[in-house]
Amino acid sequence: MEHRFEYLTSEQLKPYIEKRALLIMGIGTIEEHGRHLPTGTDWFITQRFMDDLCAYLKENSRIPFLALPAIWTGYSAVEMQRWPGTIRMRTRTVMNMMQEIIGSLCEMGFNKILILNGHGHHTELLRVVAREVADLYNVYPAVSNFLYLGAKEYNAVRKGEAGGSIHGGEDETSVMLHYGYPVDVEQYTAEDHVTYHTDFVAGDNFIGSTRVFWSTWNYHPSKTGLLGDPTPSSAETGRVLIEACVRHLAAFIEEYYHHGREGSP
Numbered sequence: 001m002e003h004r005f006e007y008l009t010s011e012q013l014k015p016y017i018e019k020r021a022l023l024i025m026g027i028g029t030i031e032e033h034g035r036h037l038p039t040g041t042d043w044f045i046t047q048r049f050m051d052d053l054c055a056y057l058k059e060n061s062r063i064p065f066l067a068l069p070a071i072w073t074g075y076s077a078v079e080m081q082r083w084p085g086t087i088r089m090r091t092r093t094v095m096n097m098m099q100e101i102i103g104s105l106c107e108m109g110f111n112k113i114l115i116l117n118g119h120g121h122h123t124e125l126l127r128v129v130a131r132e133v134a135d136l137y138n139v140y141p142a143v144s145n146f147l148y149l150g151a152k153e154y155n156a157v158r159k160g161e162a163g164g165s166i167h168g169g170e171d172e173t174s175v176m177l178h179y180g181y182p183v184d185v186e187q188y189t190a191e192d193h194v195t196y197h198t199d200f201v202a203g204d205n206f207i208g209s210t211r212v213f214w215s216t217w218n219y220h221p222s223k224t225g226l227l228g229d230p231t232p233s234s235a236e237t238g239r240v241l242i243e244a245c246v247r248h249l250a251a252f253i254e255e256y257y258h259h260g261r262e263g264s265p
């Protein structure tokens with residue numbers, strides 16, 4: 001069965017709306033990712049992850065679902081303009097765009113919407129959008145920074161230490177290797193390995209806990225556009241991370257989709 005929303009006709013969409021199908025959306029961005037990764041990294045990872053997730057759901061789930069193509073642009077801090085390749089929209093532009101896309105889906109009758117976020121700067125924005133949509137349409141979207149769902153499995157296989165996995169580091173580089181995108185290994189550098197770790201800010205996206213929001217871009221200024229260390233990356237680490245994220249997200253989807261429906265707990 002075709003799961004790509006944009007490949008269906010209006011008529012073909014109707015039964016999905018009647019079944020209250022899950023709608024899966026993704027948003028990455030195009031921005032600099034250091035000297036070794038393409039600017040499309042967050043977008044590539046988001047789209048490929050969505051493809052993997054949809055394939056997994058087809059095999060392992062009975063939930064009706066559709067997916068929209070991943071959005072390729074969004075908000076990045078001005079800081080990122082120090083290196084060419086970053087396309088920036090304002091925070092409010094991104095929030096309005098997302099709210100209006102989701103609003104269109106709600107107007108059609110969809111009421112289970114999962115937003116997959118592949119770009120750190122979007123975290124807070126997407127949560128605000130989810131609250132706005134709830135107020136406007138009485139529909140409660142779920143938002144997931146999907147790459148962090150596999151933190152336990154990733155930490156069991158990662159080669160680098162805390163401070164190596166934030167922006168363009170071992171995590172994203174390993175996933176890009178796993179997916180077969182061009183990675184310029186010659187350009188690997190460890191000079192932006194984050195060394196600031198305290199009780200309040202983790203200084204790594206997978207190890208430690210962040211109890212206070214304080215942008216890493218301020219407490220650990222980047223020299224090359226990275227926050228982290230790609231040196232120990234491997235395709236195998238990327239595979240382990242992605243497969244764990246798919247499994248965990250599929251489990252969440254069962255919970256989210258059935259919640260509040262007749263006959264469900």
Ligand SMILES: [Zn+2]
Pocket residue numbers: 033041042118119167168172
């Ligand atoms: Zn990234």
